[in-house]
Amino acid sequence: MFTREGCLEELKLRVAKLSPAAEGVVVLDLRGEANQVLPSFQPGAHIELRLPIGVPRCYSLCGEPTDGDRYHVAVALAEQSRGGSSYIHRTLAAGDTLLTSPPRNNFPLVEEAASYQFIAGGIGITPIITMVRWCEQRGRAWRLLYLLRSRRNAAFLSEIETFGDKVNLHFDDEAGHLFDVESFLRGVRSDTHIYCCGPSALMEAVEKSTADRLPGHVHFEWFTQRDIAGARNESFTVVLARSGREITVAPNQSILEALEAEGINVSFSCREGLCATCETAVLAGTPEHRDQILTPAERDAGKTMMICVSRAASDSITLDL
Ligand code: FES
Structure with a gap:
């Protein structure tokens, strides 16, 4: 991997x-x-x-x-x-x-998968097309579901059409309806690794339809910060382990913003939970993850967090800063 x-x-x-x-x-x-x-x-x-x-x-x-x-x-x-x-x-x-920046990879391909099902919505084809080529060059078992509003918006379409029946294309305007992702996924083998990138509605539909699949077999690349249902937007305290300083993070403030307000410099880039530049080790307390990078297992472990978007589920959280 x-x-x-x-x-x-x-x-x-x-x-x-x-x-x-x-x-x-x-x-x-x-x-x-x-x-x-x-x-x-x-x-x-x-x-x-x-x-x-x-x-x-x-x-x-x-x-x-x-x-x-x-x-x-x-x-x-x-x-x-x-x-x-x-x-x-x-x-x-x-x-x-x-x-x-140099290349970074928060959406890595599991090399040893038995088979791959790629799902791309619109411009979400961009990370997927390199995976498709990787599989094709190595003779790996793969399929692509490419969903678009219209054929005219389909990037890489002429290349993708050369892959024949490995590809399932759907254009909303030609079909006259949205694609039924849930039904489609019922036909995908349980040991297949699923990679999905596209608009939030598609990602959420895939996430919901794959919730009972094997851990680590469904992978997402998000474009935007996700709304967290039931998120706790209360103030909490960040303890900086190296100096012992305690900083209050307001309900409408990120940890990163609270640190900046105190003149504390930390590394960041996207400020949207997408790039991992601000990933920080958690030494105590429980993070409430709002990034699009950590895997479910990494979230559960709670050992690191993206301080540009993620908050604390506990009243206090201690960071390795
Ligand atoms: S700055 Fe990009 S994930 Fe936090």
Whole structure:
């Protein structure tokens, strides 16, 4: 199994080309200096683009991991863009320079799985396409369910169609209805590893339909911070183990914000529970996890937490800070 990585280094990459991949989707071809070999990555990895408008955004790498001189990311223009995808689609141009993180992988592929069922919704195909290629190159048993509102929004469609009956395509506008994920998943073998990336509604439907599957066999890559049903939004105390300082976190404040307000510097990047840069060891107390990175087993263990979004389920929590 590939492992979760965290790294604070920065890469300076040139936008060599922007190519349309579907309606509202553009692929960026990012290169380093001449002859520069970029850090390697594995299927499911992403990089964070540190855009000049001050908005860091994570995008899955969708190119070939063996292409050591370039990264490809596909960016869909979000309907309610907070600046990231809008900037990339409307302002970014070939020749521009971008700062990025090295590749990180919070959605690693289990290499020894008996079979794989990939489920991609819309632009959620971006981490999945590298997994599909990895399986195809190694003759592994895999299937892809690719769900879209319309054919015209389908990135990588011509490549995906070459995989024939390994792929189940569904376009809402052609079918006239949404796809029944629950029924579909009833036909997927219990020992198959399921990988899902797409809009929250799809992810939640898959999560609900796979709740009784084997632990560690269902994997998600979330785009956005998830609402936590029944979340406790009360103030609590953070104890910093190295200094003994105690800091109160207000109901509407993250731990990260409370630390910043006290002038305490900690590492962070996305501030949305998506990148793992702020992952911090928990020494005492119970975290209430709100990130999209930790596995169910890691959440239950409660040994680390993402302090940009996760809170305490106990009145006090002690962190290795
Ligand atoms: S800063 Fe990205 S997970 Fe916390």
